[in-house]
Structure formats: C-alpha cells, structure tokens
Amino acid sequence: MKKGIAILCLALSLCQPGLFAGTKTAPAAVFAAETAETSAAAGESAAEPPENAETPETAETAGESAAEPPENAEMPETAETAGEAAFSLYARSAVLMDADSGRVLFEKDGYSHMPNASTTKILTCILAIESGRMEEVATASAYAASMPKVHLGMKQGEQFVLRDLLFSLMLESHNDSAVVIAEHIGTTVEGFAAMMNQKARELGCTDTYFITPNGLDASDEKGSHGTSARDLALIMSYCLKNETFLEITRTPSYSFSNLEGTKQYSCNNHNTFLSMMEGALTGKTGFTGSAGYCYVGALRQGERTFVVALLACGWPNNKSYKWSDTKELMNYALANYQYEEVFEHGKEFSPVPVKNAMPTSWTLGQEVSVLPRIEDAQLKVLKNASEEIRTVYEIPRELTAPLQAGQEIGTVCYYLGDQELARYPVKILEDVAEFESSWYFSYVLQEFFLWKEQ
Numbered sequence: 001m002k003k004g005i006a007i008l009c010l011a012l013s014l015c016q017p018g019l020f021a022g023t024k025t026a027p028a029a030v031f032a033a034e035t036a037e038t039s040a041a042a043g044e045s046a047a048e049p050p051e052n053a054e055t056p057e058t059a060e061t062a063g064e065s066a067a068e069p070p071e072n073a074e075m076p077e078t079a080e081t082a083g084e085a086a087f088s089l090y091a092r093s094a095v096l097m098d099a100d101s102g103r104v105l106f107e108k109d110g111y112s113h114m115p116n117a118s119t120t121k122i123l124t125c126i127l128a129i130e131s132g133r134m135e136e137v138a139t140a141s142a143y144a145a146s147m148p149k150v151h152l153g154m155k156q157g158e159q160f161v162l163r164d165l166l167f168s169l170m171l172e173s174h175n176d177s178a179v180v181i182a183e184h185i186g187t188t189v190e191g192f193a194a195m196m197n198q199k200a201r202e203l204g205c206t207d208t209y210f211i212t213p214n215g216l217d218a219s220d221e222k223g224s225h226g227t228s229a230r231d232l233a234l235i236m237s238y239c240l241k242n243e244t245f246l247e248i249t250r251t252p253s254y255s256f257s258n259l260e261g262t263k264q265y266s267c268n269n270h271n272t273f274l275s276m277m278e279g280a281l282t283g284k285t286g287f288t289g290s291a292g293y294c295y296v297g298a299l300r301q302g303e304r305t306f307v308v309a310l311l312a313c314g315w316p317n318n319k320s321y322k323w324s325d326t327k328e329l330m331n332y333a334l335a336n337y338q339y340e341e342v343f344e345h346g347k348e349f350s351p352v353p354v355k356n357a358m359p360t361s362w363t364l365g366q367e368v369s370v371l372p373r374i375e376d377a378q379l380k381v382l383k384n385a386s387e388e389i390r391t392v393y394e395i396p397r398e399l400t401a402p403l404q405a406g407q408e409i410g411t412v413c414y415y416l417g418d419q420e421l422a423r424y425p426v427k428i429l430e431d432v433a434e435f436e437s438s439w440y441f442s443y444v445l446q447e448f449f450l451w452k453e454q
Contacts, residue, residue, distance in 0.1 A: 021137065087328050089420040090321035092292075092312035095229035096329045098337070098382045099237040099298060100303040102204070103419060104332065105333060105382075110229040113207045114311045117286030117294045118173045119232055120215030120225070121198050125170055125248065126239045128181050134163040134244075136184070137259055143189075144179035147214070151176040152265060154258075164256035164265075170249050170284065171267040179215035189213060203238050205231035217290045226291075233309040236296045240281065249282040250274065273297045273326055281305070285322070289315075297324040299330050304382060306333045342389045342414060342421075343379040349426070352409070357401040358433040369426045370403065374412055379422050381414075390415040395426055 032418040093114055096106040104110060109313075128134065137163075140154045154160070162184060179189060186192025193211055200208040207228035211218040218225040227235075239245045241442075255266045272285045283297030292312040299306050310327045314321035349372040357368035372395055376447040381389065395410035410426040 003321065025160065057108075087332060089325050090314050091229075091310040091325050093229040093310070094234045094313075094325060094329065095307075095309045096333055097230070097233040097237060097307045097309070099240055099307045101382065101421075102234055102237055102383070103416075104230055104233075105306075105337060106329065107230060107437065110309075110442040111207055113209070113224075113226050113228055115217055115226040115291035116215060116232055117217075117288045119213040119235075119284050119294045119296045119309075120210060120212065120227075121173065121178060121247075121286075122239050122284050122296065122386040123199065123210065123235055124178055124181060126235075126242060126245055127192075127195055127199060128162065128166055128185055129244050131185050133185065134161075134166070136162050138162050138165065138180050138184035139242055140176065140180050141183055144176050144183065147175040147179055150174060153453070154180070158263075159259035161256070161259065166248050167254040167256070167267050168258070168265065171216075171254060171269045171343055173270075175214040175216060178212075182213035188373040198225075200231065201237065203234055204390070205234055207231050208235075215286055215288070215291075217288045219248060229309040231313050232296050232311070233307045236282075236284075236298060236307045236309065240298055240307075246282055249284070271297070272323060276323060276327060277330060286372060293319060293322050295326060297326055299333075301334060303339055304334070304337065306330060306337075307372075324378060336384045337382050338384075339380045339382050341378065342381050343377055343392060344412075345376060347374060347412075348387055349373070349393075352396065353398050354403065354432050355398060355400045356435050358435050368401070368430060368432060370399065370409075370430060372409060372426045373429055374424055374426050377422075377424060379414060381416060381421055383416060387416060389421075399432075401432045402434040403428060403431055404432050 016061075060208045071390040089108060093110060093112055094106070094108040095104055095110040097104055137159050140156055140160070141156045142156045145154055145158075147158045150173060152165075152172070153169050154176050160180065162181065165177040165181055169181060178411065182189050182192035186195050189212065192213055196210040196213070199209070200210070203226065208231045209223045209226065211220060215225070217397070249269075249271070251269060252265065253268045255264065257264050270285065273283045274280045276362040277299060279299045279301040281298040281300050283295060286294035292315045294311050294313060296307065296309045298308075306329075308326045310322050310325050314324055351369035351371050354368045354370060359368065392413045392415065394413065399409060406427055406429070408425045408427050412424045412426060414423075
C-alpha cells in the first residue's frame, strides 16, 4: 500500500502535460520535396526579324483592305525549340498552343502586340453567339454600308437575321456584316469594342486592344488595334468549346436572303486548312497592309487539340506562307507532344507527430502521430519527352490536437516548368483528441491496480 501511495505522489508532483502528449519538436513548418528539376521550357525562338522586302500588290484575302506592306517583308527563318530539331517559319510572330490547357508549346515573338486583321472576327463571332440574339433582326446603318471590300454589299436600312450575318462574317469575312453585328449587339461599334476588350481580359489576354469588329487597321488615343499571337491562340482555344462556332466556321457554303427577300446571298468557306490536314477543325484568315497575312487555326486528333496563331506571315505575293507555317507547327506538335499520366499513384507519406494529443494507450510519454493521405486521382498532361514534372509536397512537420478525420492538413502540387498543373489536398483519416489532465488520474489508477494484482 505504501508503494502505491508513493507512485501516486510522484506522478502528481512530476507529470506535465507535454510528458504524456508526445516528444517536443520544432515549430510547425512547411517543407517541399521535388521529384525532378524543371527542364528548359520547350518552344522558345531566338530568330531575328527578316530583312528581305517584297513588292506590294492588291489584297487577295477575303475581308481585308488593300494597302502598302511595310518595308521589311518575310523570308523563312530558323526557329529552335528546346530539345527538338530546328524548323523554319515565315511568320514574324507565331504561337503553338495546347488548346485544352492554354499552355504555349512554342512561340516566336509570341507576346508582341501586332495588327491581326480579320482574325479579329473570331471574337466578334463568339460574342454574337453568346449574346443569345442570333434570331433577332439587325438593320444596316449608313456606316456599316460604307465598309470597304470585301463586303456583302448591303444598303442602308437593309435588314437581316443575325444568324445569317455570322456566316457572311466567318465564311467570306465581310466587313459590313461585322459592323451590323457589332452595332446590333453593342448599340455602337465603340460599345461592342468595349465588350470585345472585356471578354479578352476575362480569357486571360494581356496584349490585346480591339477597336473595330472586323479587324481593319485602326488606332485611337489608347493604342492601335491588334493582339499578340499568344492572345489570339487563347481566344481561338475558347471558341473551340462552342459547337455553334464550330458549325458556322466548318460550313462549306451557305445561302440566305435579306429580310424582305429581295436579294439572295451566297457564301463559301475559304479556309484552305480544313482540307490540308487530318483533324483540321476550324480557322480564320486575315490581311491588311499593316498586318500582312494572318491566320489562326485549330486541329484535333484523338484527345489532342492544337491551335496555331500566325501574325505578319508574309505580304503579297506570299499568300501560301501561312499554310506552310501552320502545317510546320501542327506536324511538330503531333510528332512531339503526347498525353502522359503523371499522378503519383500509391504515394506514401511519413507519420506527422501531433502535439497535445490524448495518448491512445496506457503508455507514459507516448508520441501520437497521424498518417497523411491523398485520394487517388488521374492527371494526364500533354508534354514532350524532354519535359519533367515537378511535385511539391506542402505538409507541416508537426500538428496540434484536436484533429478530425477528413481534415485537410496540406497539399500536393504538380508543376510543369513554372506552370502549376494541379493541386490536391492532403488529409488525415482519424480523429485525434486533445489531451485532458484527467488522463493523469486514470493512468495512476491503472498503474495502481496493475501493481495491486501483482
């Protein structure tokens, strides 16, 4: 009996909460473990601008204005991509994009603001579709009827169903149809331009400023009409999600009349790329004297969808440059980029100590810990063989009770270069109760009765 009283007194005088809650450790901190170093980002070009000049001629591409080309026109130049063979491009500015993620796979001066001519009309088209007003009747203003060739040739006061004008806009690139659409949706061209610029910002465009709905060269106190190859590819990637946009831009030919039925119009699709490559999805050409030949197009094969945007891709007599550049970039994408499953299935984590935790057994000084868990998932990434995936684990070195089952305690992040691909929560599966001083007495009584039985 005396021995039992001695044990009780010793426990009450010496025990501290930390003695039973586990070993003291350093303050909680976040640590990161990386599975691989970031490789050089594929798709950067260091080519110099071309120097050979060309002779100007009348614009031949539907929907554009004829003008003098700049002094320096295009000759093909070599572009290098990290880990890949060199290839030549005519375009001064070019981007190859993964349409699903918006990741730039290759760029040649792809972030410079440049005039982009009638490729502007893809944004005009998608805004009209998303307005929900395609079946409304639109009336041609005097300003719309004054647009230069290429145009539908409408007269002031003439009326059309808006849907019909979208085929005129995208198949024949009619400049007057663009203005009628803009004035009907945005009340004025200026109002519609504000809508265009707002939409571009929402999509993540950083180098875009639009003044006209048809892409004719223009400037004001805020800047000049234009975009970058990267922004243009981003806008097209967004348009691909809309089935009505794809239906319109893939239609071979379309006929309609004005509302009065007094005139008949016929439109034909001039997008040569649709018949050039298997999986060609959509596209839009453009030309002005300042912009040169421009193009933005998309291709889908299996689960891979690529967008190519080209600005300043030659001047007359070089209409075919945009097609050769598009094929060059699309073939490069198809040959070098595949989807890979990169999620670390079955990943196991080390136990994390828990401070101030209630012991789970009658063991003096027991350290309580929890096992972090991450739910299994799928993460397929479009990448080439030279690109490495980097995984960063953000898990504290120590936790503090109380904790609940299912509580998130950290994250696992996957990166390709500097781009975050995905972020997953790390959780615990069990409850951990907070230490209570009453446990001391229960422990002493447990020890006392064990001693007494002996």
